[in-house]
Amino acid sequence: MDDQPELGDIKINHDVVASIVRLAALQVPGVAGVGGGLTDGIGELFSKREADKRGVKVTEDARGDYAVELRIVITYGTEIGRTAYEVQVAVRKQVIAMTDKGISRVDVIVEGVRMPTPGSSTNGDRPDDLWAGIVTTD
Amino acid sequence: MSPILEYILNAPALVIGLWATLGLLAIFLFLRKPRRLLLVSNENGRLQISRHALHRLLEACCLQLSGVSSARARVVKRGGKFKTYLRLKVRPDAKMDAVQGYLSQEIADIYRLNLGITNVGPIEIEIVGVVPENKEF
Numbered sequence: 001m002d003d004q005p006e007l008g009d010i011k012i013n014h015d016v017v018a019s020i021v022r023l024a025a026l027q028v029p030g031v032a033g034v035g036g037g038l039t040d041g042i043g044e045l046f047s048k049r050e051a052d053k054r055g056v057k058v059t060e061d062a063r064g065d066y067a068v069e070l071r072i073v074i075t076y077g078t079e080i081g082r083t084a085y086e087v088q089v090a091v092r093k094q095v096i097a098m099t100d101k102g103i104s105r106v107d108v109i110v111e112g113v114r115m116p117t118p119g120s121s122t123n124g125d126r127p128d129d130l131w132a133g134i135v136t137t138d
Numbered sequence: 139m140s141p142i143l144e145y146i147l148n149a150p151a152l153v154i155g156l157w158a159t160l161g162l163l164a165i166f167l168f169l170r171k172p173r174r175l176l177l178v179s180n181e182n183g184r185l186q187i188s189r190h191a192l193h194r195l196l197e198a199c200c201l202q203l204s205g206v207s208s209a210r211a212r213v214v215k216r217g218g219k220f221k222t223y224l225r226l227k228v229r230p231d232a233k234m235d236a237v238q239g240y241l242s243q244e245i246a247d248i249y250r251l252n253l254g255i256t257n258v259g260p261i262e263i264e265i266v267g268v269v270p271e272n273k274e275f
Contacts, residue, residue, distance in 0.1 A: 068183075074191075076198040080252050081178065084185040092182075105183035109174060113194040115201075 012099050018056040021068055024094035028086045030078030032114040035071050065102040066095060073112035084108040177253055199244050200224060205232025207269040219259030220249065227267040238263055
């Protein structure tokens with residue numbers, strides 16, 4: 001930015017970061033979903049928040065680093081501590097890779113437990129599902 | 139004057155008081171911080187579990203037993219220890235001593251190994267009903 005100041009700043013909306021966080025968390029084995037608490041449900045009814053940001057709160061500190069709070073639903077039988085650590089690592093890695101900004105902390109809150117359904121993968125709400133309606137085959 | 143304003147002005151104090159109480163209750167419920175249990179806190183961030191998720195985790199553990207039809211869990215932190223209450227509905231073929239032994243061990247393991255909680259209190263199991271099995275034709 002310093003060598004070409006006339007180009008201006010690049011600002012990334014926190015909603016975009018929240019979407020990155022959500023998708024990164026959903027790729028971790030043992031995470032059945034993101035968000036879905038009562039507050040989220042009521043909030044969505046009144047605020048028209050999009051589904052891909054629910055369960056994620058992103059704030060920015062004075063240094064410009066992101067602080068993330070993430071509410072997840074885990075699959076029964078997975079080790080909570082390990083899964084949460086993997087979520088923290090995945091979120092940190094993905095956000096830094098895509099935004100080139102630091103992350104001060106990733107707070108993980110386990111909001112629910114889901115039983116694994118027979119015949120399905122451990123991740124019931126995988127990111128691939130989001131694109132199922134628009135993927136076309138040649 | 140709008141009908142709503144007219145209604146409020148003419149309504150008796152009891153009705154206004156009732157609506158005000160309901161409104162305050164709704165605001166309280168909406169703003170109330172959910173009770174969460176802090177499991178880990180380090181430089182990477184914190185790991186917390188909501189009381190609802192903890193209850194669901196314990197109930198899911200109970201439902202792994204074929205003899206258990208339904209389960210309700212409640213956890214109370216008293217004197218620094220986590221006291222667990224389980225209310226179960228069992229099937230007629232359930233062996234109570236086996237259910238009690240298995241659940242005591244499994245739930246203690248969930249606390250210690252999965253959640254990292256060492257100060258586990260007593261686990262009280264109460265059988266509140268027997269659910270007959272569905273007869274298959």
